[in-house]
Amino acid sequence: DAKTTQPTSMDCAEGRAANLPCNHSTISGNEYVYWYRQIHSQGPQYIIHGLKNNETNEMASLIITEDRKSSTLILPHATLRDTAVYYCIVRVAIGTNAGKSTFGDGTTLTVKP
Amino acid sequence: GAVVSQHPSRVICKSGTSVKIECRSLDFQATTMFWYRQFPKQSLMLMATSNEGSKATYEQGVEKDKFLINHASLTLSTLTVTSAHPEDSSFYICSAREAGTGRGYTFGSGTRLTVV
Numbered sequence: 001d002a003k004t005t006q007p008t009s010m011d012c013a014e015g016r017a018a019n020l021p022c023n024h025s026t027i028s029g030n031e032y033v034y035w036y037r038q039i040h041s042q043g044p045q046y047i048i049h050g051l052k053n054n055e056t057n058e059m060a061s062l063i064i065t066e067d068r069k070s071s072t073l074i075l076p077h078a079t080l081r082d083t084a085v086y087y088c089i090v091r092v093a094i095g096t097n098a099g100k101s102t103f104g105d106g107t108t109l110t111v112k113p
Numbered sequence: 114g115a116v117v118s119q120h121p122s123r124v125i126c127k128s129g130t131s132v133k134i135e136c137r138s139l140d141f142q143a144t145t146m147f148w149y150r151q152f153p154k155q156s157l158m159l160m161a162t163s164n165e166g167s168k169a170t171y172e173q174g175v176e177k178d179k180f181l182i183n184h185a186s187l188t189l190s191t192l193t194v195t196s197a198h199p200e201d202s203s204f205y206i207c208s209a210r211e212a213g214t215g216r217g218y219t220f221g222s223g224t225r226l227t228v229v
Binding site: 034036041046103105 | 117119147149156157158159162204206208217218219220221222223225
C-alpha cells in the first residue's frame with residue numbers, strides 16, 4: 001500500500017465544512033483512495049472512496065487532485081457526532097490484497113459547538 | 114447495507130486461558146475477512162487474512178499458534194487468542210466485504226479483550 005500523510009489533528013466549528021487533507025504522492029495507477037473514520041471504541045466506518053474522479057455520497061465528498069498525489073475529504077456540515085479519527089488509505093480495489101488496509105495515524109477531527 | 118457482527122464486544126479473561134472472538138457477515142457472504150488489533154491511542158494493525166476453507170495468512174510478527182483463525186463458512190470467521198497474557202489485552206476488529214458492491218470493507222464493532 002502507498003504511504004499516506006495526514007495532519008495529526010484538526011478542529012472544526014459545528015455546522016461548518018470540515019476539509020481533511022491527505023497526501024499520497026506514491027500512489028500507483030491501480031490504487032484507490034479510501035476514507036474511513038473511527039469513533040472512540042468502535043470499529044472503523046467506511047465513508048467514501050475514489051480512483052481519480054471526485055466522488056460524493058450521503059456522508060461526504062472526496063476531491064482527488066489531477067495528479068492523484070493528494071485528496072481532500074469534505075464533510076459539508078460538520079456535527080458534533082462527526083468527531084472521530086479519520087483515516088485515509090490507498091490500496092487496490094480488487095485482487096488478493098484488496099482488503100488489506102494499512103492504517104496510518106489518521107487525523108483526529110474535533111467538532112466544536 | 115452490509116453488516117458485520119462481532120461477538121463478544123467485551124471480554125475479561127484470566128491469564129493463561131483462551132478466548133474466542135466471532136466475526137459474522139450478517140447479510141452477505143465473505144470469502145475473505147481481515148483481523149486487526151488496536152492498542153490504546155494507536156492505529157489499527159493488520160494481524161491476518163482469513164480465507165474461507167483454507168489456512169489464514171498472518172502478517173509478519175504475528176504468532177499463528179497463538180492467534181488461531183478459523184474461517185469455516187462464508188459468513189463466519191473466528192479468532193482464538195490462546196494462552197492469553199496481559200500484553201494481549203487490546204481491541205480486536207474484523208472486516209469483510211460484500212463482493213460486487215464496490216464499497217469499502219465493513220468493519221465489526223470490535224472486541225475489547227482484557228487479560229488479568
